[in-house]
Amino acid sequence: MNNTPSSTTATAAAAPAGRALATPRQLTLACVAALALAWGFLPEFTVSVLSNIGLYALVAAGLVMLTGVGGMTSFGQAAFVGMGAYATAWICTSPMAAAWLGGAVGPALLPWAGLALGLAFTFALAWALGAVTLKLQGHYLPLCTIAWGLSLYYLLGNMDFLGGQTGITGVPPLVIAGYSLATPRALGVVIWAVLLLALWAMHNLLDSREGRAIRALKGGRLMAESMGVDTARHRVKLFVLAALLAAVSGWLYAHLQRFVNPTPFNLNIGIELLFMAVVGGAGHLWGAVLGAALITLLKEKLQDVLPSLLGSSGNFEVIVFGLLMLFVLQRFADGLWPTLARIASRWVRPHAPAASPTAPAVQLAHRNLPARGEVLLQATKVSKRFGGLVANNDISMTLKAGEIHALIGPNGAGKSTFFNMVSGVDDPSAGEVRLAGQSMTARPSRVFAALGLGRTFQHVRLLGQRSVAENVALGAHLRARRGWLAAMLRLDRAEEAALMAEARRQIERCGLGAHADTPAASLSLGQQRVVEIARALAGQPSVLLLDEPAAGLRHLEKRALSVLLDQLRAEGLGILVVEHDMEFVMNLADRITVLEFGTVIATGTPAEVQANPRVLEAYLGGADDELLEDAR
Amino acid sequence: MDLQIALLLGQDGIVNGAVYGLMALALVLVFSVTRVIFIPQGEFVAFGALSMAVLQAGRVPATLWLLLALAAMVLVVEFWRWKRGAVVDWASALAWCVVLPLAAAALVLLLKPTSMAGQALATLLLIMPLGPLLYRLAYRPLASANVLMLLIVSVALHGVLVGLGLLFFGAEGYRTTAFSEERFDIGGIPVGGQSLVVVGVTLLLVIAMFLFFGRSMIGKALRATAINRVGARLSGIPTELSGDLSFALAALIGAVSGLLIAPLTTVYYDTGFLIGLKGFVAAIVGGLASYPLALAGALLVGQLEAFASFWASPFKEVLVFTLIIPVLWWRSLHSHHVEDEE
Numbered sequence: 001m002n003n004t005p006s007s008t009t010a011t012a013a014a015a016p017a018g019r020a021l022a023t024p025r026q027l028t029l030a031c032v033a034a035l036a037l038a039w040g041f042l043p044e045f046t047v048s049v050l051s052n053i054g055l056y057a058l059v060a061a062g063l064v065m066l067t068g069v070g071g072m073t074s075f076g077q078a079a080f081v082g083m084g085a086y087a088t089a090w091i092c093t094s095p096m097a098a099a100w101l102g103g104a105v106g107p108a109l110l111p112w113a114g115l116a117l118g119l120a121f122t123f124a125l126a127w128a129l130g131a132v133t134l135k136l137q138g139h140y141l142p143l144c145t146i147a148w149g150l151s152l153y154y155l156l157g158n159m160d161f162l163g164g165q166t167g168i169t170g171v172p173p174l175v176i177a178g179y180s181l182a183t184p185r186a187l188g189v190v191i192w193a194v195l196l197l198a199l200w201a202m203h204n205l206l207d208s209r210e211g212r213a214i215r216a217l218k219g220g221r222l223m224a225e226s227m228g229v230d231t232a233r234h235r236v237k238l239f240v241l242a243a244l245l246a247a248v249s250g251w252l253y254a255h256l257q258r259f260v261n262p263t264p265f266n267l268n269i270g271i272e273l274l275f276m277a278v279v280g281g282a283g284h285l286w287g288a289v290l291g292a293a294l295i296t297l298l299k300e301k302l303q304d305v306l307p308s309l310l311g312s313s314g315n316f317e318v319i320v321f322g323l324l325m326l327f328v329l330q331r332f333a334d335g336l337w338p339t340l341a342r343i344a345s346r347w348v349r350p351h352a353p354a355a356s357p358t359a360p361a362v363q364l365a366h367r368n369l370p371a372r373g374e375v376l377l378q379a380t381k382v383s384k385r386f387g388g389l390v391a392n393n394d395i396s397m398t399l400k401a402g403e404i405h406a407l408i409g410p411n412g413a414g415k416s417t418f419f420n421m422v423s424g425v426d427d428p429s430a431g432e433v434r435l436a437g438q439s440m441t442a443r444p445s446r447v448f449a450a451l452g453l454g455r456t457f458q459h460v461r462l463l464g465q466r467s468v469a470e471n472v473a474l475g476a477h478l479r480a481r482r483g484w485l486a487a488m489l490r491l492d493r494a495e496e497a498a499l500m501a502e503a504r505r506q507i508e509r510c511g512l513g514a515h516a517d518t519p520a521a522s523l524s525l526g527q528q529r530v531v532e533i534a535r536a537l538a539g540q541p542s543v544l545l546l547d548e549p550a551a552g553l554r555h556l557e558k559r560a561l562s563v564l565l566d567q568l569r570a571e572g573l574g575i576l577v578v579e580h581d582m583e584f585v586m587n588l589a590d591r592i593t594v595l596e597f598g599t600v601i602a603t604g605t606p607a608e609v610q611a612n613p614r615v616l617e618a619y620l621g622g623a624d625d626e627l628l629e630d631a632r
Numbered sequence: 633m634d635l636q637i638a639l640l641l642g643q644d645g646i647v648n649g650a651v652y653g654l655m656a657l658a659l660v661l662v663f664s665v666t667r668v669i670f671i672p673q674g675e676f677v678a679f680g681a682l683s684m685a686v687l688q689a690g691r692v693p694a695t696l697w698l699l700l701a702l703a704a705m706v707l708v709v710e711f712w713r714w715k716r717g718a719v720v721d722w723a724s725a726l727a728w729c730v731v732l733p734l735a736a737a738a739l740v741l742l743l744k745p746t747s748m749a750g751q752a753l754a755t756l757l758l759i760m761p762l763g764p765l766l767y768r769l770a771y772r773p774l775a776s777a778n779v780l781m782l783l784i785v786s787v788a789l790h791g792v793l794v795g796l797g798l799l800f801f802g803a804e805g806y807r808t809t810a811f812s813e814e815r816f817d818i819g820g821i822p823v824g825g826q827s828l829v830v831v832g833v834t835l836l837l838v839i840a841m842f843l844f845f846g847r848s849m850i851g852k853a854l855r856a857t858a859i860n861r862v863g864a865r866l867s868g869i870p871t872e873l874s875g876d877l878s879f880a881l882a883a884l885i886g887a888v889s890g891l892l893i894a895p896l897t898t899v900y901y902d903t904g905f906l907i908g909l910k911g912f913v914a915a916i917v918g919g920l921a922s923y924p925l926a927l928a929g930a931l932l933v934g935q936l937e938a939f940a941s942f943w944a945s946p947f948k949e950v951l952v953f954t955l956i957i958p959v960l961w962w963r964s965l966h967s968h969h970v971e972d973e974e
Contacts, residue, residue, distance in 0.1 A: 067780075071780065072780075073780055073783070073784065075787060128957075129957070132957055132960045132961045132964065133960055133964070134964075135964040136960060136963060136964050137779070138779065138780055139669055139779045139780060139783055140916070140960055140963075142780070142783055143669065143912060143916065143956070144956055144957070144960060146671075146909065146912075147909065147912075147913065147953035147954070147956045147957075148953070148954075150906075150909070150949065150953050151949070151950045151953045151954055154946075154947070154949045154950045155947070155950050158946035158947060158950075268791075271787055271791060274784065274787070275788070278784060310799060312799070312802070314795075314798045314799070314803065315795065315798065316795055316798070316799065317795075318791040318792070318794065318795040319791070319792050319795035319796060319799070321788075321791060322788040322789060322790075322791035322792035322795065323788075323792055325784070325785075325788035325791075326770055326785060326788050326789065326792075329774065329777075329781065329784065329785055329788070330773045330774060333777075333781070
């Protein structure tokens with residue numbers, strides 16, 4: 001997995017700078033300018049193909065967001081295109097629609113009413129499909145879209161007022177400011193303008209607080225939820241966004257072709273659209289354009305060549321597309337764009353890193369830490385049963401502000417189960433968990449995060465390809481407010497600067513300042529654990545849950561971690577730590593709770609616990625009485 | 633609608649439901665063992681039915697050439713892997729790539745069976761090895777990919793197979809001779825012998841699978857893999873074995889379904905896809921995990937389809953596929969906290 005030069009990460013800096021000609025931005029602008037200049041002189045056929053590529057790329061860009069960035073997928077995008085196309089075709093041609101609108105809308109404005117209707121329908125349907133599947137595992141949404149893609153095709157073909165299989169003819173051209181866009185050459189300009197605007201907006205979205213939340217969807221929803229991200233909501237929003245892009249493409253398509261019928265909105269085309277996104281590079285917005293261009297051109301060629309080669313006519317290009325797809329997935333899992341970008345990296349200068357952090361103009365939400373000694377987290381008689389297995393049995397414990405409380409116990413003692421319950425990953429079978437004075441029964445982990453609980457994971461959960469700073473900034477998700485639209489329109493820059501400054505401050509504090517711009521996956525495991533701590537701190541927590549923070553750390557790193565935790569305690573944080581490293585725990589903790597077989601066998605200061613015979617027995621296993629005597 | 637029609641429709645629904653049930657069983661089996669959402673399952677149905685039709689017409693079905701080509705490709709891949717130092721289980725590789733394809737070729741080209749049973753056997757021999765061969769070519773290199781990636785592979789493979797189906801069998805549909813031309817009259821309702829064959833064979837297959845998974849060592853190994861992939865591998869069950877076997881079973885079930893429905897309905901090169909998808913709707917009722925719930929779902933789908941074809945014939949497919957939405961909604965009521973995906 002390589003970062004492309006187009007992303008603003010430090011790997012790109014490794015590219016030889018000597019022959020660098022331009023930054024990715026300059027290169028993009030140059031290409032757009034070249035296309036604009038050449039547009040008037042291109043032959044009719046090329047313009048028409050380019051317009052089609054633009055339409056497909058618009059849909060594929062939505063699929064890139066969905067598949068490559070958000071870790072979901074859809075085979076039914078063609079059906080959303082169909083909705084957009086049929087909505088405007090119906091409004092513009094049907095006498096019933098004209099009667100409905102009652103002449104309130106002039107003929108020149110009818111396509112806009114069609115656009116509004118298409119977007120409204122698409123929004124409602126995509127939202128419903130997403131909402132039904134959002135609590136289920138990721139493969140149900142694509143299955144749902146297959147069923148939906150087929151259904152819409154049959155529906156369109158059987159509804160008389162939409163013209164059945166023949167469709168609707170006589171769709172009027174778009175008229176903007178009195179200028180009719182009847183030719184592909186005129187409408188193509190609009191198509192590419194819309195495409196470029198959409199790409200710009202989505203590029204901005206990805207480079208923002210909400211963009212990090214979207215990326216986190218792919219890296220495991222558990223982590224995203226623990227950072228306070230409402231993953232279900234983001235998944236639905238992302239699916240709706242992709243569907244709306246498809247609907248806009250359909251609207252443009254209807255006014256380009258000037259007629260619609262069900263065939264181009266069949267499931268096959270939905271699958272082809274996904275191929276475009278995956279072949280181009282499902283993780284890269286420009287991959288959508290590349291994929292759309294490749295598949296469209298290939299299809300033109302194949303439809304000429306294959307029938308004569310195979311001796312009969314039919315939809316044979318699907319064989320080649322399928323094989324191409326299998327090959328790409330097995331050999332270039334990230335699509336062709338990263339490969340292309342790697343080759344081009346010799347001539348492309350990496351984007352200049354963000355400006356140095358000056359005092360940000362916006363303040364992030366600030367939490368007043370509770371008074372020292374106040375009870376932050378309280379578990380009362382918490383039990384967890386998995387079928388007949390009692391993993392936790394009547395565990396009670398408290399965590400106060402300004403203390404480090406360690407949870408220790410042999411393997412299988414139920415520490416992780418308990419950890420899951422006090423962080424909202426799992427519900428207790430009995431008993432109650434209270435955080436900051438509130439009962440947390442049946443609350444999801446993002447509510448825990450909102451109430452000031454930050455956590456790390458036993459198995460590191462970072463977005464490996466993103467920079468350390470971006471990973472840490474995700475931790476501060478709940479301290480900022482700007483949403484998707486603000487991000488798309490770049491209205492969030494002040495807040496974004498504040499978020500990144502905060503992330504860099506926490507990274508500095510945790511001693512990883514030199515690595516802030518490196519992809520997280522390139523750090524050592526121990527360092528990645530520290531990144532997780534920095535990420536938790538970026539959320540300005542009052543309760544910090546650390547799951548084996550010292551595992552994999554070297555001696556000096558452990559000492560640095562001790563110093564950091566000590567400092568945090570002094571600031572008034574309550575820290576609950578699960579750890580196997582006894583030296584680390586005994587030197588650091590104020591209180592220790594020992595678990596064995598899901599039950600608390602001892603609680604107290606390190607000295608008390610060390611002298612407790614049951615603890616010795618648990619750790620040394622069936623110790624002789626003599627040994628126990630000695631210990632006493 | 634009177635009772636007579638309702639009973640006839642119900643009978644139709646049971647027959648269709650039986651086939652969807654077989655699909656659903658195969659899909660649940662493949663998904664639970666290999667995490668592959670096997671969209672091309674329906675293509676085995678179409679390939680089976682159409683191969684049988686071509687055999688009955690006294691010609692050689694092109695699926696034989698597909699089988700031989702895939703077998704040769706897998707042999708090359710295995711040899712290449714062996715060259716590069718991978719451990720290759722040659723016994724199973726030869727069984728799938730040489731023994732079974734050659735047996736199929738011998739049966740089709742040399743013996744030229746004329747009896748129904750011989751032709752059915754030839755069809756099964758032609759289709760069954762396709763499962764493991766496709767698994768080895770398309771899915772095994774991506775065994776560690778996530779479910780979504782495997783699903784995209786499935787859809788790509790579906791495209792390839794449907795395209796090949798069109799190339800092999802053309803755009804026109806076929807019907808095969810029924811296994812039983814008998815007509816019965818049960819309580820005033822005419823029942824076709826072929827319908828009874830469908831239900832009977834389905835029941836037999838379900839019982840056979842039940843015994844296979846409950847009693848046989850290999851069946852238990854597959855179940856173990858479905859429950860815990862890593863654990864099964866650690867206790868010595870090779871991933872390849874479970875992949876090969878589940879795909880072989882899926883292909884076999886697909887081919888049998890094809891033989892069962894081809895006398896009842898005209899089968900086109902792309903009919904299988906819709907049948908497979910209806911199996912999916914049924915399998916989703918059981919969360920892609922439960923065999924009994926999947927069978928119940930299949931009966932539901934069959935009945936819905938039968939009655940929809942009476943009341944709202946043009947919207948029959950729409951009704952069946954949109955059934956997935958209430959089903960998913962119902963399932964999501966049962967899931968609480970965020971599930972982390974594999």
